[in-house]
């Protein structure tokens with residue numbers, strides 16, 4: 001499979017090159033040269049297939065012959081080492097729980113897949129290695145640290161804003177050791193992100209083979225399509241149209257869902273539910289894409305002012321706004337509305353949603369009014385324990401500590417302090 005840059009000013013590359021580079025040399029996102037619909041027989045027989053078999057059929061056209069079949073199957077098996085329950089919380093409304101992985105957020109799927117692809121590509125090269133450089137506002141760092149732990153010939157450097165991630169999130173990035181280093185930045189998430197961007201452009205760091213593990217990287221983004229297939233498998237028996245609501249930040253999840261639809265998963269409609277960082281809802285209303293700097297909210301993994309994957313969504317609809325609007329709605333919600341939704345869900349059904357899932361629920365309920373025949377699914381993107389400072393007081397409950405979290409609670413934190421870009425550069429050159 002060939003990948004092209006959405007800035008159309010860089011050479012086409014292979015899957016391997018796209019994974020190793022992250023971003024094209026013209027700073028464009030890579031996009032697959034073709035997306036081929038799976039045969040009807042695949043969807044007719046999907047109930048009889050395991051998650052691993054479904055994922056293999058879905059991803060193989062994007063990998064081509066660059067990873068041997070047996071190894072790709074092994075990578076998929078290691079990626080999907082946990083379950084993806086689809087839980088009915090009220091009549092016709094389902095929560096797709098994406099938080100049963102090692103770091104309890106959906107980012108485990110993409111991080112595990114990408115790490116193993118890079119590990120494979122490095123295995124046949126002598127003394128070659130990559131440095132994965134990533135900025136995190138919370139969940140990406142933990143998933144990338146866990147996913148890449150012990151992967152040969154890959155060093156991982158994670159920048160996080162000091163004092164601005166939750167205690168559990170900080171432990172997930174700072175306690176692993178081995179090939180994982182956490183750099184604690186005296187600043188905000190935007191400062192971390194700016195430093196990472198600067199490093200990618202820095203000629204003097206070329207020899208470090210830097211790549212990203214955000215959803216701009218195709219190996220982090222594409223496997224996120226898997227759980228749209230799994231949900232279809234789980235809900236097919238109802239024989240009703242499916243409407244998905246994705247709580248959206250960089251729009252990687254929802255964009256992967258649209259790819260799944262292109263490949264034949266019968267999805268009637270998508271909702272991108274956002275917090276007050278509402279660049280896309282405003283675009284749909286006003287027809288103008290006008291990004292703004294991000295504002296802090298309770299659903300902080302979605303505090304994104306300029307969603308990086310939106311350009312991929314526009315490519316999927318070939319910039320045809322009218323076609324796009326038939327399939328896609330987007331709504332924004334305040335923190336107050338989010339807290340009310342969390343309480344309502346809990347009172348009505350006893351279900352504990354965290355702020356991101358609650359935003360997804362709100363978007364779903366709004367759009368379902370236009371789809372009375374449909375079943376609605378919202379993505380529950382993280383486990384409530386990761387946002388316990390919000391969830392416990394809002395619902396007046398005490399959450400039990402899940403077994404994934406318990407072992408890190410008494411491990412030693414280890415991080416390197418970084419004040420500015422010079423510090424980061426010196427660290428990368430010396431290590």
Ligand SMILES: *Cc1c(COP(=O)(O)O)cnc(C)c1O
Nearest residue numbers: 139249250251252253301381382
């Ligand atoms: C990353 C993240 C999101 C946003 O996902 P995108 O694919 O960037 O839109 C939503 N919820 C949680 C909990 C996240 O960690």
